[in-house]
Amino acid sequence: MSLLLEILESGKMKSPIHKLNPRVKLVWWIVMIILPILITHYIYTIPLVLLSWVLAVVAKVHKSLGRYLLVTYPALLGFIILTWPFFYDKGGRVIFTLIPKWVPLIGGKGAYTVEGLIYGTAMALRIAVAVTASMFFVLCTDMIDLANCIGEDFQRLGGSYKYPYMVVSSFRFLPSFVGTFGTIKEAYLSRAVALDKGGIIEKGRKYITLFVPLIDTSLKSAYDMTIAMELKAFGAVPKRTFYKTFKMSAGDYLFLAFSILLLIAGIYLRITGKGVLPL
Structure with missing residues (x-):
């Protein structure tokens, strides 16, 4: 739970990477997912993994990234x-x-x-490229800002801004949801309920009881939000204005060009066969 909250809060930090347009970071993430599909040779996948780590140092999220991947790398990559x-x-x-x-x-x-x-090992490194880039993207991007960008783009294309708003709402109330769960758990522990004792089935039965008040509280919060949205005439007009807009800067264009060059290089290595492991 604490790791999840840390991930959500890290997107609000201040760094050159955090200041980039969320759309540009989304393009970079998509490119980093495509590249390990195109490239299988470890000579090229290792630098891609290191690239995410270098950017994490610039963004000052390398410690959070390390705590997460300290568990993911041995479990997932070791298994492969x-x-x-x-x-x-x-x-x-x-x-x-x-x-x-x-x-x-x-x-x-x-x-x-x-x-x-x-x-x-080469296949594990391909997975490492995608996992490291995905975690870095989440740590350096405010999901609410990203959803707002997508909502603005949806509206420009004639779509509805309500769909991205659902994503915004889920991330917005997730910390509150986690906090409520922690409060309920502490209340049970204060009443001498041994949640961590017993077998797997017994622990499961005890934790199921935690979700009854949690669901009740969540439904009440959802109802209150619905009333607030109706009072503010949410959805009364097909188009809306956005409190925060994101414009492309020189740094955004440079990062976007860098991402496109990476993709072009990956396609070239795939076509020429230089990026394929010769086994």
């Missing part, structure tokens, strides 16, 4: 590196096999090869 070689059947240099060769019919199956280990 350990399991992927077993499904890679093109390797010739066998390190070990799960099933000994003397076992009838299935002997020698589950070979863990050097080539499979290299390919598994």
Whole structure:
């Protein structure tokens, strides 16, 4: 819960990256998701991972990024590196096999090869590019500002601004939701309810009771918000003005150009075959 609140609050920090237009950062994030699809060679994916970390240092969110990825990297990437070689059947240099060769019919199956280990590491690095970039994007972008930008763009294209508003509302009340859950949990603990004792099923039963007052409080908050929206004539006109607008600056154009150049380079490496791992 505290990590979630930290992620939401970090988007409001002050840094050169935070000042960028949310649309530009969204384009950069999309490019960083596309690049590991185009490129499989670790020579190029490692610099892409380092790029997100360098930008995180500039944005002063490297500590928060490190706390999150300290858990994600070993769990996700380690699992891929350990399991992927077993499904890679093109390797010739066998390190070990799960099933000994003397076992009838299935002997020698589950070979863990050097080539499979290299390919598994390359696949893990591709995932690392996407995961690191996604986490960096969330830490450096105020989701409310991003939703406002999308709402403004929707309106320009003739769409409704109400859909992005739903996203804004979810992020806006999430800290309150988390705080209410913490208050209810502390109230239970003060009444000597041992929430963390017992087996998984027993813990599940205890925590289910926490959600009854939580849902009731959330429904009341949603009802109050509905009344407030009706009093302010929300949706009375098809178009609305925005309190905060985002215009492109010189830094935004530079970052956008950098993102486009990265995408062009990725397409070039894919077409020429230089970005594909030769295994």
